[in-house]
Amino acid sequence: MNNAVLVALRRLRAPIVLLVLVFAVGIVGLVLIPGTDEAGRPWRMSIFDALYFMSYTASTIGFGEIPRAFSTPQRIWVTLVIYASVIGWAYLVANLLSLAQDRAFRAVLETGRFRRRVHALREPFYLVCGLGETGTLVGRALDALGLRFVAIDVSEERVQELDLLDLAQDVPAMVANARLPENLLAAGLARPECRGVLTLTNDDQANLAVAISVRLLNPEVPVVARAMSRDATANMLSFGADHVINPFATFGEYLAIAIKSPGSHRLMSWLTGLPGTMLKPETAPPRGRWIVCGYGRFGSEVVRAFRGLDLDVTIVDPDEPTVDGLRVVRGLGTEAATLEAAGARDAAGIVAATDDDVSNLSIVVTAREINPGVFTIVRQNLRASSALFTAYDADITMVSSEIIANQCLALLQTPLLARFLGIVRNEDDAWADRAIERLQARIGAEAPDVWRVRMDSIDAPACHEALGRDDYPLALADLCRDCADRERCLECVPMLLVRGSETLVLPDEALQLRRGDTVLFAGRPAARAAQRPVLRNVNARDYAVRGIDRPGGWIWQRMTRPGGR
Amino acid sequence: MNLEKVIFAFFIILAATLNFGFVIGEIDNPLHHHVWEFFAAFVVNVIATVLKFGDRTQVGATHLATSLVALLQLCAAALIWALAPGGEISAETMTSIVSLSAGALMANVVSVVILIVETTLQRR
Numbered sequence: 001m002n003n004a005v006l007v008a009l010r011r012l013r014a015p016i017v018l019l020v021l022v023f024a025v026g027i028v029g030l031v032l033i034p035g036t037d038e039a040g041r042p043w044r045m046s047i048f049d050a051l052y053f054m055s056y057t058a059s060t061i062g063f064g065e066i067p068r069a070f071s072t073p074q075r076i077w078v079t080l081v082i083y084a085s086v087i088g089w090a091y092l093v094a095n096l097l098s099l100a101q102d103r104a105f106r107a108v109l110e111t112g113r114f115r116r117r118v119h120a121l122r123e124p125f126y127l128v129c130g131l132g133e134t135g136t137l138v139g140r141a142l143d144a145l146g147l148r149f150v151a152i153d154v155s156e157e158r159v160q161e162l163d164l165l166d167l168a169q170d171v172p173a174m175v176a177n178a179r180l181p182e183n184l185l186a187a188g189l190a191r192p193e194c195r196g197v198l199t200l201t202n203d204d205q206a207n208l209a210v211a212i213s214v215r216l217l218n219p220e221v222p223v224v225a226r227a228m229s230r231d232a233t234a235n236m237l238s239f240g241a242d243h244v245i246n247p248f249a250t251f252g253e254y255l256a257i258a259i260k261s262p263g264s265h266r267l268m269s270w271l272t273g274l275p276g277t278m279l280k281p282e283t284a285p286p287r288g289r290w291i292v293c294g295y296g297r298f299g300s301e302v303v304r305a306f307r308g309l310d311l312d313v314t315i316v317d318p319d320e321p322t323v324d325g326l327r328v329v330r331g332l333g334t335e336a337a338t339l340e341a342a343g344a345r346d347a348a349g350i351v352a353a354t355d356d357d358v359s360n361l362s363i364v365v366t367a368r369e370i371n372p373g374v375f376t377i378v379r380q381n382l383r384a385s386s387a388l389f390t391a392y393d394a395d396i397t398m399v400s401s402e403i404i405a406n407q408c409l410a411l412l413q414t415p416l417l418a419r420f421l422g423i424v425r426n427e428d429d430a431w432a433d434r435a436i437e438r439l440q441a442r443i444g445a446e447a448p449d450v451w452r453v454r455m456d457s458i459d460a461p462a463c464h465e466a467l468g469r470d471d472y473p474l475a476l477a478d479l480c481r482d483c484a485d486r487e488r489c490l491e492c493v494p495m496l497l498v499r500g501s502e503t504l505v506l507p508d509e510a511l512q513l514r515r516g517d518t519v520l521f522a523g524r525p526a527a528r529a530a531q532r533p534v535l536r537n538v539n540a541r542d543y544a545v546r547g548i549d550r551p552g553g554w555i556w557q558r559m560t561r562p563g564g565r
Numbered sequence: 566m567n568l569e570k571v572i573f574a575f576f577i578i579l580a581a582t583l584n585f586g587f588v589i590g591e592i593d594n595p596l597h598h599h600v601w602e603f604f605a606a607f608v609v610n611v612i613a614t615v616l617k618f619g620d621r622t623q624v625g626a627t628h629l630a631t632s633l634v635a636l637l638q639l640c641a642a643a644l645i646w647a648l649a650p651g652g653e654i655s656a657e658t659m660t661s662i663v664s665l666s667a668g669a670l671m672a673n674v675v676s677v678v679i680l681i682v683e684t685t686l687q688r689r
Binding site: 046 | 600601604608611612615616618619620621643646647
């Protein structure tokens with residue numbers, strides 16, 4: 001039975017029993033007390049008549065004296081019965097109303113509704129824990145990609161704000177603590193449709209708890225967790241989170257890549273961009289002396305990146321931390337004097353890394369006044385301050401929620417992308433520029449969709465069948481042909497081909513495919529949809545690959561078969 | 566001793582005994598089956614059912630199910646009684662009323678058995 005019904009029944013036991021007793025006593029009295037009929041003979045109500053009378057009296061409907069006018073003794077009894085039954089009835093109704101107002105009861109109702117909605121999801125979905133800035137951004141992006149998700153958060157306010165996001169889907173969301181495994185189960189963790197868990201709360205401990213619960217309750221499901229420190233990252237990885245995203249460490253790493261090979265950085269940010277973002281012009285942070293204002297979680301990662309490249313760094317921090325080998329200036333960095341002392345006049349770049357948006361803007365504005373040519377990297381803590389940061393237009397603006405969202409999507413879409421990014425990371429600038437040129441020529445400047453195709457009987461049955469025949473050569477280029485017009489090329493580019501233990505990066509499109517090959521494509525979503533028939537439909541395949549426009553039906557096939565009857 | 570348990574057991578057993586008292590006698594003889602006894606059995610059964618609401622255990626569920634069965638049978642019997650033509654109870658009507666109540670008695674007996682088993686299993 002439904003949980004809410006059970007709770008309601010248990011709470012209403014006393015008023016119901018009282019009402020039953022009042023009815024019983026009232027009925028007994030009504031049947032026992034005689035009345036008189038038109039002829040003056042005594043008559044008595046049947047039990048049914050009495051029940052009928054009680055029902056309309058207790059509920060204050062009051063049809064009158066049915067079936068006959070009452071005698072005085074009956075009226076005396078009825079007077080008593082009216083008071084007793086109306087009180088009993090009011091008691092029941094009052095209890096019912098207070099139950100509906102009760103927070104605990106409402107929570108039970110909400111949970112029941114949430115469970116039913118999750119249960120009704122018949123499509124693959126992701127489970128998002130934590131609807132802060134990051135969770136909301138990831139939710140939006142999932143929605144834009146047409147992926148379903150279920151959300152839980154401890155804050156009622158944030159769950160309600162989900163309704164204001166104007167998403168294409170109706171997202172089941174519940175106010176619940178994700179640390180409790182039962183809440184994760186209620187959110188569909190154990191369901192076969194659950195494709196992944198994203199735990200994005202701002203509490204490392206909570207994220208760790210979710211990662212552990214998922215590992216134990218449904219080991220099949222991948223977990224992507226957010227971590228704000230290196231310790232937490234290591235801890236989560238050891239407990240079996242599949243991917244841990246530390247936005248500060250990720251940014252530090254990307255910054256190092258941007259300095260070493262600006263092209264690689266540009267390519268990586270483009271491929272992991274949220275849907276709708278455009279390819280940005282190349283920004284290359286200069287080598288030289290850097291000033292880092294604020295030596296917290298973010299500042300320390302940035303300093304680590306600079307030191308990895310043997311760059312000279314000066315730290316500005318009010319707490320004056322001791323970092324061996326580096327000059328530390330005490331102060332916030334918002335005042336010109338502090339920045340002058342840190343050597344802003346001849347610095348190559350400055351990083352405003354405090355956790356206060358106004359201070360960060362103040363730091364970079366002051367720094368540019370002192371040194372107009374300085375390269376500025378500014379940390380934006382709240383998405384609400386976007387307007388200010390857009391207006392200022394720093395060389396690089398670091399938004400941790402966006403970094404996490406980008407990473408999440410890149411990881412969720414296909415694990416092959418992570419492998420590709422790993423390769424890009426180690427390539428030089430010239431290689432990356434060529435790669436960008438090749439991709440952009442075919443698919444434009446908007447951030448592409450990335451997908452994987454495997455030459456097997458499930459993913460690409462038509463191609464799999466063709467590859468099994470000796471007389472049917474199939475090249476990579478054939479997968480990029482439009483099956484409506486084979487001369488037209490689809491807006492997609494193969495980025496990676498995995499064959500056994502071999503990995504080919506940006507493979508030549510003339511390459512012949514083999515069974516079991518896995519190809520990573522980047523392209524427009526429309527191209528992805530247009531490619532599907534070539535992979536799955538034999539007729540579409542024959543047209544795209546060989547230009548044979550074969551009639552579909554069995555009779556036509558027989559009639560046109562060469563040498564057929 | 567727990568007052569709630571006493572009341573619970575009281576109503577369950579009273580429902581069974583009243584039901585038994587009504588059913589006993591010649592099945593088609595209206596003189597052997599009094600309307601007040603039926604009424605009392607009915608009311609007590611309703612109360613027993615309400616008292617069983619909201620128990621989430623397996624035993625609680627079976628308890629509630631037996632009571633609902635008894636109530637259903639008694640309702641059917643009450644309906645036949647209320648619909649009797651001219652308010653006169655013929656032998657045939659009485660027979661169906663009593664046989665339906667006997668069915669309810671079965672359910673009530675099961676309920677009592679569950680109660681006893683549950684009590685003996687509890688070693689406190």
